[in-house]
Amino acid sequence: xxxxxxxxxxxxxxxxxxxxxxxxxxxxxxxxxxxxxxxxxxxxxxxxxxxxxxxxxxxxxxxxxxxxxxxxxxxxxxxxxxxxxxxxxxxxxxxxxxxxxxxxxxxxxxxxxxxxxxxxxxxxxxxxxxxxxxxxxxxxxxxxxxxxxxxxxxxxxxxxxxxxxxxxxxxxxxxxxxxxxxxxxxxxxxxxxxxxxxxxxxxxxxxxxxxxxxxxxxxxxxxxxxxxxxxxxxxxxxxxxxxxxxxxxxxxxxxxxxxxxxxxxxxx
Amino acid sequence: xxxxxxxxxxxxxxxxxxxxxxxxxxxxxxxxxxxxxxxxxxxxxxxxxxxxxxxxxxxxxxxxxxxxxxxxxxxxxxxxxxxxxxxxxxxxxxxxxxxxxxxxxxxxxxxxxxxxxxxxxxxxxxxxxxxxxxxxxxxxxxxxxxxxxxxxxxxxxxxxxxxxxxxxxxxxxxxxxxxxxxxxxxxxxxxxxxxxxxxxxxxxxxxxxxxxxxxxxxxxxxxxxxxxxxxxxxxxxxxxxxxxxxxxxxxxxxxxxxxxxxxxxxxxxxxxxxxxx
Numbered sequence: 324x325x326x327x328x329x330x331x332x333x334x335x336x337x338x339x340x341x342x343x344x345x346x347x348x349x350x351x352x353x354x355x356x357x358x359x360x361x362x363x364x365x366x367x368x369x370x371x372x373x374x375x376x377x378x379x380x381x382x383x384x385x386x387x388x389x390x391x392x393x394x395x396x397x398x399x400x401x402x403x404x405x406x407x408x409x410x411x412x413x414x415x416x417x418x419x420x421x422x423x424x425x426x427x428x429x430x431x432x433x434x435x436x437x438x439x440x441x442x443x444x445x446x447x448x449x450x451x452x453x454x455x456x457x458x459x460x461x462x463x464x465x466x467x468x469x470x471x472x473x474x475x476x477x478x479x480x481x482x483x484x485x486x487x488x489x490x491x492x493x494x495x496x497x498x499x500x501x502x503x504x505x506x507x508x509x510x511x512x513x514x515x516x517x518x519x520x521x522x523x524x525x526x527x528x529x530x531x532x533x534x535x536x537x538x539x540x541x542x543x544x545x546x547x548x549x550x551x552x553x554x555x556x557x558x559x560x561x562x563x564x565x566x567x568x569x570x571x572x573x574x575x576x577x578x579x580x581x582x583x584x585x586x587x588x589x590x591x
Numbered sequence: 592x593x594x595x596x597x598x599x600x601x602x603x604x605x606x607x608x609x610x611x612x613x614x615x616x617x618x619x620x621x622x623x624x625x626x627x628x629x630x631x632x633x634x635x636x637x638x639x640x641x642x643x644x645x646x647x648x649x650x651x652x653x654x655x656x657x658x659x660x661x662x663x664x665x666x667x668x669x670x671x672x673x674x675x676x677x678x679x680x681x682x683x684x685x686x687x688x689x690x691x692x693x694x695x696x697x698x699x700x701x702x703x704x705x706x707x708x709x710x711x712x713x714x715x716x717x718x719x720x721x722x723x724x725x726x727x728x729x730x731x732x733x734x735x736x737x738x739x740x741x742x743x744x745x746x747x748x749x750x751x752x753x754x755x756x757x758x759x760x761x762x763x764x765x766x767x768x769x770x771x772x773x774x775x776x777x778x779x780x781x782x783x784x785x786x787x788x789x790x791x792x793x794x795x796x797x798x799x800x801x802x803x804x805x806x807x808x809x810x811x812x813x814x815x816x817x818x819x820x821x822x823x824x825x826x827x828x829x830x831x832x833x834x835x836x837x838x839x840x841x842x843x844x845x846x847x848x849x850x851x852x853x854x855x856x857x858x859x860x861x862x863x864x865x866x867x868x
Contacts, residue, residue, distance in 0.1 A: 388773055408775020420766045423865040424788045436784070437776045465865065 335367035335521035336401035336411060336488035338387060343396035345382055345547075356382055358546035360396070364538075366488075367519045369512070371532030371539045373578060374585070379547025380525040384491050387523065388414050400489055410438070413482035413520075417494040419474035421466040428453070428462040430477050434484040452480040455514065472503040479511070483518075490515075490522040497527065505563055508534050512561040529582075533574050534561055541578055543585025551581030653835035662839035671824070675843065678809050678821040681737055682851070685744020686805035690798055693749045697756025697794070702782065711757070718750045726815040735816055744808035748801035755797025759790025792866045795859045802855050806848050 345357040357379040364370050372380045385391045386398060389405030389412070398405055400412060421430050429436075431452055435445045453459045456476040466474060475495055482490060492511075496504045512535045515522050526532050532539045533555055541551040555574055557565055565571050616622060635655045641647045642654035649657070665671050699706045700714065726743050733739035763786050771781045813822025821840055828837040 385769075390769060390772060407772050410775070412773070414770070414773040416766050416770065418766050420764065420770050422767070422785070422788070424863075433784075434774050437771070437774045437780055467865075 334488060335519050337366045338362075338364040338489065338521060338523070339397075339399045340383075340387075341397045343383075343386065343393055343398055345379065345386065345391075345393045347382075355394075355546040357386075357393075358548050360547070360549060362540060362549065362552075364521060364523065367521055368538065369515050369522045369524070369536045371524045371526055371536035372542060373526055373529055373532045373539060374542030374547075374582065375544055376527075377547075378542040378544035380542055381493050382547070383542075384414075384493050384523060384525050387489075388412055388491050390414075409487075410485045411488045413485070413487035413490045415478055415482040415490070415492045415495045417497055419466075419471075419478040421474055421477055423466050425466075426462070427458060427464050427466070427469070427477055430466065431480045431484055433481060438485065448484065449480075452483055455483070456480045457510075470503075471499050472507060475499065475507065483520075488521060490520045492522065492524045494525055494527065496531070504528075504531070505534075505566075509561060509563055511535065512559075516559050529575050529578050530566060530571075533557070533571060533578065534563075534566060539574075539578050541581040541585060543582070548585075550585035551578065553577050553581065650832060651834060653838065657835040658838040658842070661833075661835040662842055665836060665839045665843065671840075671843070674819055674821045674824045675847070677737065677819045678806075678813065678844075679847065681740040681809035681812065681820065682744055682802075682806045682847075684737075684741045685808055686748055686802050688741065689745035689748035689805060690752045690801050692745070693752025693797070693801065694756055694794070696749075697753040698760070698782075700753065701757045701760025701790070702786070707757075714750070714753055714757075718754060722746050722750075723811050726811055729812065730816040735818055740809045740812035740817060740820065743812035744805040747808035747811075748805040751797040751800040751804065752794070753797075755800075756790060756794045759793035760786055762793065763789040788865075791863050795863060799852065799855050799859070802851050803848055806844070806851065810844065 340360050340362045343357060343360040344355055346355045360379075360383065362370075372383065374380055382391065386393045387400060387405055389407045389409060400409070405412075422433065425433065428449055431449045432445060435441065435448075450459070450462075453462055456479055458473060458476055458480070461469065461473065466477070469477065475498075478495070482492075496507050499507065508531055515535070522536075524532065524535060529539075534557075536555055539551075539553045539555060540549055541553070542548065543550045553574065557570065557574070617626075638647070638655050642649060642652070642657075647654070653661075696710070696714070700710055701707070725746060726739075729739040729742045729746075733742055767785055767789070768781070771785050776784065809820070810822040810825075813820040814826060817823050821844055825837050825840045828834070828840065
């Protein structure tokens with residue numbers, strides 16, 4: 324994958340969450356999904372959220388994206404509150420969610436079409452993004468002709484289309500096989516180094532979280548809460564060989580222990 | 592000299608009727624054409640034999656050869672083409688009105704919850720009512736002309752389009768909806784850029800059914816009360832005990848139905864290019 328620094332003009336924006344709480348059920352007596360989440364993410368920082376199913380990782384991401392409301396606390400992205408459809412927030416889902424009636428180029432250009440933008444600058448930007456994700460050759464291909472990994476690359480290019488300051492990634496590689504997943508982890512980590520977006524990655528994989536991010540925030544369930552915030556001091560650029568290093572294993576174990584402690588707390 | 596051929600896994604599988612082999616055989620285009628033709632030929636030959644052996648009464652159940660002769664004669668008659676033109680108009684007008692209304696009501700029902708809650712029970716209730724029973728009422732309301740047949744065709748083909756449009760809209764991927772929301776799409780944008788293309792394959796299946804049903808509605812309308820059309824022709828030929836000619840009209844109707852279905856399938860292939868067989 325060729326990484327071109329000119330593919331991003333927007334600097335990453337800081338994200339702040341203060342005592343954020345969320346209850347899904349209508350009943351006030353229902354157990355909260357998220358309780359008292361406080362988290363500060365610096366501009367350009369790459370943070371991974373890990374935790375068991377039901378701990379509210381994806382919910383937290385949707386709150387930051389402004390896709391769902393929250394009951395208590397304060398959330399800010401940049402200088403303002405989260406809101407649906409903010410140009411400065413890019414969202415990448417677990418599934419690539421490509422439109423089969425559009426070709427690869429048109430899928431990447433979708434955010435521009437929705438923003439009612441067209442013209443040469445859009446075409447240039449789409450070409451630039453396809454080059455960034457290594458799919459220039461596939462611009463006219465239909466989505467069903469792409470492998471799972473290629474589909475996720477298209478989704479990544481689409482999420483980056485409007486040059487957001489914040490990238491929110493909800494288990495984007497979980498549907499891929501181990502080999503493709505590790506390959507894309509490294510590529511996205513390199514891309515993040517270059518384009519400097521503030522990125523939050525939700526993942527079940529501890530090694531993926533450690534390999535890609537600057538910080539790993541571990542969440543426990545019932546209610547969803549932060550149980551550890553581990554700083555990852557691995558040097559950048561990240562390479563796949565780091566996975567077998569002692570430091571990497573220690574960091575992974577630290578996150579694993581924190582999660583295990585969180586689970587014990589839940590069991591009590 | 593003796594020669595032995597060691598049995599291979601494939602030859603054993605073929606002897607044992609390996610399902611993979613059978614699927615490959617049935618997937619051949621030549622087989623897919625030849626097999627139905629073989630069945631048709633078997634039915635025709637059986638009926639011909641039963642007629643020749645006088646098992647079937649040639650007046651009430653004419654031999655296939657008599658039907659083919661009658662068909663050849665029928666297509667030379669001017670009144671047949673006039674009747675065909677009338678039935679075709681009733682079918683196409685009825686289809687356009689019924690499918691158009693079905694798409695509109697289906698889109699409103701699928702998109703707006705208030706509309707769905709207030710209208711869907713009636714749609715389901717009407718769907719389960721034998722709508723052919725309405726034919727005499729339409730005759731009273733709209734008379735013996737083309738109008739009552741158009742309305743009958745429209746009412747019959749309305750429901751599959753509504754039901755499939757609602758199902759198509761309900762099946763739009765939730766992740767795609769979230770994606771559109773995260774991109775700040777307006778409801779109109781989400782409808783035209785996501786809902787409509789997502790629902791199109793299922794909706795089109797309803798449209799295909801509707802076109803066939805529109806022809807059925809037109810014929811039923813003509814049976815109940817009309818002065819012209821292929822339905823009227825079948826009735827008159829039967830009264831005159833011209834059963835072979837009656838069968839010939841049925842064959843003509845089958846050809847019309849197949850041609851209309853072929854056209855709508857062609858339109859589907861042109862419009863919905865992203866769905867593969």
